[in-house]
Amino acid sequence: MRSEPNLDKRHREVLSAIVRHYIAKGLPVGSRTVASETGQSLSSATIRSVMAHLESEGFLEQPHTSAGRVPTDMAYRYYVDRLMQMAQLTPALAKFIEKNLGGDEVPNEQLMARASHVLSEVSSNVGLALGPALEEKLLEHIKFIKLPDHRILVVIVSKPDLIENKVLRLADDISQEELDRSAAYLNAEFRGWSLRTIRLKLFKKIEEARELFDHLLQSVARLMMEGALGHDELAPLFVEGTARILEQPEFEDVHKIRQLLLAFEEKAKLIEILGSLLHSSSPGVQVVIGTENPADEMRHCALVIAPLRYGSRIVGALGVVGPTRMEYDRAVTTVEYVAHLCNRLLSVN
Known part of the structure; x- marks a missing residue:
């Protein structure tokens, strides 16, 4: 080059x-x-x-x-x-964004849905919001509850979020006493750790001390193997305003439209694209233009994204997708402001 x-x-x-x-x-x-x-x-x-x-x-x-x-x-x-000279949000537009995102008590998935909608409305492009994956959240508290038929209810209190639960089915029975001991161990040893890091740490302990395992760690290991702390679960992705981009003259070509719609429908691919951009060296808003996009389906688009942070950790992203003929100044300013508000709300939640 x-x-x-x-x-x-x-x-x-x-x-x-x-x-x-x-x-x-x-x-x-x-x-x-x-x-x-x-x-x-x-x-x-x-x-x-x-x-x-x-x-x-x-x-x-x-x-x-x-x-x-x-x-x-x-x-x-x-x-x-x-x-480019950065656009300035008018007080009325800033107020519109704040009102539509909601207050401090908004659940995180609802916040992500609202953010994607606001971004689409304000930018007249497609709005994207990628929430934290379960395994990237920080453990506050975990509880296991025994259910009939070898099932276990897992209740996880995490940050940045409120409460999530999932039901596991085990091949063998496990007592409520064992479940309580396992939860107490995880809460005492790993509070404040990401769920993925906890899982990796436990598997490492298993590998290093296979012959010395006590009954407690064996119980914890069984629960981990069944996905108690999440495994390969996609982060929630919200896409709003797809029809807006199809109204642009750049996408009158049926082949381009088909490719782009496939990219939007394959959420796993979009999550992968956003994830790869978030792990680059840029700390703030990123603008990816045309052939810079890692996915062939989006080579006719521009992507403006910003990371979502909880403390110093990146836990998600939001942004807009539009044609390369995009109002970049307006898009960058809007994405930056919405990300700032969402980061503040995540820290409160």
Whole structure:
């Protein structure tokens, strides 16, 4: 991959005008339009020369022989990184977002559903919200309750959440006394640990001290093997406003629509994409444009996401998906603000 050219002021001015106009109108941009956008500060001949150079460097392309130019993914990347000015949320819009997210007592899954809806409404794109997976939550308290037919009710109090429960079915019987001892051990030794880390730690103990296992750890191990602390469970993902993106002219192509809808339907793939982006080095809002997307189905889209945090830990994500011709300034500001509010609500919950 060649390095990104360093554009001078004139080239930046023309490129910015083209990107902004194309985002607003969705039509190829000609030199006369650029002259109007730049306040007639450059002659048409100069603008045509600059546009030709930008095209040769990979920032612009010409969809038809007689048409103007449209930005490439490279142009959008340069615009987002170097030219874009952040939009400011109006007080009315900020109030709308706060009202629709709800107050401090909103359960986390409901908060994620509301966040995806708000993001879609405000950005006019698809809103995404990925909640914490069970195994990523922090253990506050666990209780096992014996049920008939070798079944065990597992009640988990975790952060950032309230209470979750699941029913396990064991091959062999286990007494309520053994269950109480197992729960007391987990609560005493692992309170504040993530459920995944607890599971890994227990399996490591099993491997290191197989011959020295006492009856208590054997009971705990049985419960872990049956999934008491979660295993390979997908995090809850909320997708809102899919129809909005299909209204965009970029998705008149049936093949593109089919690919994109498949990506939205395969939640496991979307979760994998979001997870891979969250584990990158960027701490804040990320903008992924076109061919930068790890999934082929989303190579015609832009993704703006931010991590959700509980303390210093990343426990989820939210963002918007739209065409590469996206109002990036508005999307970034909106995602950043909604993430800030959700992080605050997660800490309260």
